[in-house]
Amino acid sequence: METIKVIKIGGNVVDNPDALARFVNDFVKLPGKKILVHGGGKEATRMSARLDIPTTMIEGRRVTTRETLDVVTMVYAGLVNKRIVSMLQAAGCNAIGLTGADGNAITATRRKPKPIDYGFVGDIKPEGVNSSLIASLLEAGITPVYCAITHDGNGTLLNCNADTIASSVAIGASRVAPAELIFCFEQPGVMEDLDRPDSLISLITPDIYSDLRARNIVNKGMIPKIDNAFAAIDAGVSSVTIKHSDALTTDRGTVIRK
Amino acid sequence: METIKVIKIGGNVVDNPDALARFVNDFVKLPGKKILVHGGGKEATRMSARLDIPTTMIEGRRVTTRETLDVVTMVYAGLVNKRIVSMLQAAGCNAIGLTGADGNAITATRRKPKPIDYGFVGDIKPEGVNSSLIASLLEAGITPVYCAITHDGNGTLLNCNADTIASSVAIGASRVAPAELIFCFEQPGVMEDLDRPDSLISLITPDIYSDLRARNIVNKGMIPKIDNAFAAIDAGVSSVTIKHSDALTTDRGTVIRK
Numbered sequence: 001m002e003t004i005k006v007i008k009i010g011g012n013v014v015d016n017p018d019a020l021a022r023f024v025n026d027f028v029k030l031p032g033k034k035i036l037v038h039g040g041g042k043e044a045t046r047m048s049a050r051l052d053i054p055t056t057m058i059e060g061r062r063v064t065t066r067e068t069l070d071v072v073t074m075v076y077a078g079l080v081n082k083r084i085v086s087m088l089q090a091a092g093c094n095a096i097g098l099t100g101a102d103g104n105a106i107t108a109t110r111r112k113p114k115p116i117d118y119g120f121v122g123d124i125k126p127e128g129v130n131s132s133l134i135a136s137l138l139e140a141g142i143t144p145v146y147c148a149i150t151h152d153g154n155g156t157l158l159n160c161n162a163d164t165i166a167s168s169v170a171i172g173a174s175r176v177a178p179a180e181l182i183f184c185f186e187q188p189g190v191m192e193d194l195d196r197p198d199s200l201i202s203l204i205t206p207d208i209y210s211d212l213r214a215r216n217i218v219n220k221g222m223i224p225k226i227d228n229a230f231a232a233i234d235a236g237v238s239s240v241t242i243k244h245s246d247a248l249t250t251d252r253g254t255v256i257r258k
Numbered sequence: 259m260e261t262i263k264v265i266k267i268g269g270n271v272v273d274n275p276d277a278l279a280r281f282v283n284d285f286v287k288l289p290g291k292k293i294l295v296h297g298g299g300k301e302a303t304r305m306s307a308r309l310d311i312p313t314t315m316i317e318g319r320r321v322t323t324r325e326t327l328d329v330v331t332m333v334y335a336g337l338v339n340k341r342i343v344s345m346l347q348a349a350g351c352n353a354i355g356l357t358g359a360d361g362n363a364i365t366a367t368r369r370k371p372k373p374i375d376y377g378f379v380g381d382i383k384p385e386g387v388n389s390s391l392i393a394s395l396l397e398a399g400i401t402p403v404y405c406a407i408t409h410d411g412n413g414t415l416l417n418c419n420a421d422t423i424a425s426s427v428a429i430g431a432s433r434v435a436p437a438e439l440i441f442c443f444e445q446p447g448v449m450e451d452l453d454r455p456d457s458l459i460s461l462i463t464p465d466i467y468s469d470l471r472a473r474n475i476v477n478k479g480m481i482p483k484i485d486n487a488f489a490a491i492d493a494g495v496s497s498v499t500i501k502h503s504d505a506l507t508t509d510r511g512t513v514i515r516k
Contacts, residue, residue, distance in 0.1 A: 082407065
């Protein structure tokens with residue numbers, strides 16, 4: 001099969017109707033087989049507040065009580081996922097929304113409560129992604145749209161990080177065909193200097209990465225993203241691109257590969 | 259293809275954890291190709307109340323403002339659909355949850371605002387159900403689980419009545435293979451006398467129905483259900499059964515056929 005592109009959008013795109021409409025328009029234009037993964041944390045936090053459910057974040061991860069699990073299931077799998085799927089359908093892309101439970105798309109294991117009890121939060125094992133479902137949907141001309149809800153296979157839904165879903169799905173897709181992973185966010189990519197738009201680093205290989213880190217150039221927030229990108233590449237993904245959500249159909253962005 | 263069973267459960271089953279668990283267990287045991295359609299109105303009404311969104315029902319139908327549409331999308335497509343799909347997966351049934359937008363499963367037309375403005379409410383045309391999606395999912399061993407949200411194909415989600423979704427899906431399935439439609443609710447079926455459990459009418463044909471109505475036996479609330487059942491049969495469905503949600507794997511119930 002031809003290359004599969006796995007594209008992830010975060011809360012900043014999902015939460016901005018204009019940015020989302022522009023992104024959907026570009027996503028539909030993108031040639032070839034593709035998969036979308038989306039976040040939606042900001043809307044979940046707002047809905048929690050409206051329902052008087054406290055939001056607790058530890059190290060950027062949402063502590064997911066039973067009540068919070070209901071909220072993220074409603075917001076990610078319901079409100080946000082179906083909004084995106086209906087927009088894609090209107091733009092001529094035959095999308096189908098998925099949690100990990102749908103078609104047994106992704107199974108996860110509930111994270112142990114030590115050292116931090118995150119509640120109903122799941123970790124995905126490499127074999128947890130259903131590659132044959134990916135293959136059969138793509139072969140049928142259907143574009144899977146994953147939200148960040150998985151299940152444990154025993155009837156419990158689990159909240160996951162959308163970046164992790166995207167990496168795991170890309171690794172799963174790489175067992176079907178060559179797979180590229182693209183993270184869209186509100187920056188043009190990895191920058192030498194965040195204040196200088198012309199300082200975009202267009203390519204990061206392991207050698208270039210060592211050099212950048214030795215020169216202390218990489219922004220601290222980018223280090224886990226780049227480390228995760230190399231981990232995905234080690235697990236079978238061809239390349240990982242970090243780019244602005246408005247630059248999907250352009251070459252502009254940072255490509256990470258070996 | 260072998261007969262397809264389309265089974266509908268309403269709010270009374272969805273809303274009762276024990277009844278739902280018993281139903282899921284029976285549904286999984288049911289041999290052959292099958293499709294589930296579920297309601298969830300009670301939970302939507304509760305969620306609306308928690309969010310201070312008024313619920314207005316006219317002739318049993320929910321008036322669906324933009325805010326109400328968000329609530330029913332969250333509750334039906336998110337909370338309820340994913341709960342049922344994860345329970346089915348745990349019981350060994352490879353279920354996939356669908357709104358009308360997913361895989362373009364069902365397109366609907368927004369109802370005209372006269373004589374009553376129901377807001378974002380959709381009516382399904384006979385050709386609105388995607389029969390080839392039904393065929394390909396069932397052939398792949400996947401059980402579709404429809405909630406009562408559709409789309410207009412232009413990016414707008416629409417609220418539908420779950421009984422209508424069930425009838426429409428059964429008619430759509432009948433273009434793939436013989437299709438039986440089964441409505442599960444909290445009564446054993448159509449009764450001659452609601453106070454006499456032994457008065458269950460096991461078969462209704464057009465002749466029997468004329469006779470029952472002439473004798474003024476059929477409960478008023480049942481008349482639209484039976485009329486809709488005959489309409490589904492006229493449109494290609496083999497038979498319609500009305501039975502208790504605990505009687506799915508038994509012969510007990512009212513079979514309506516020509």
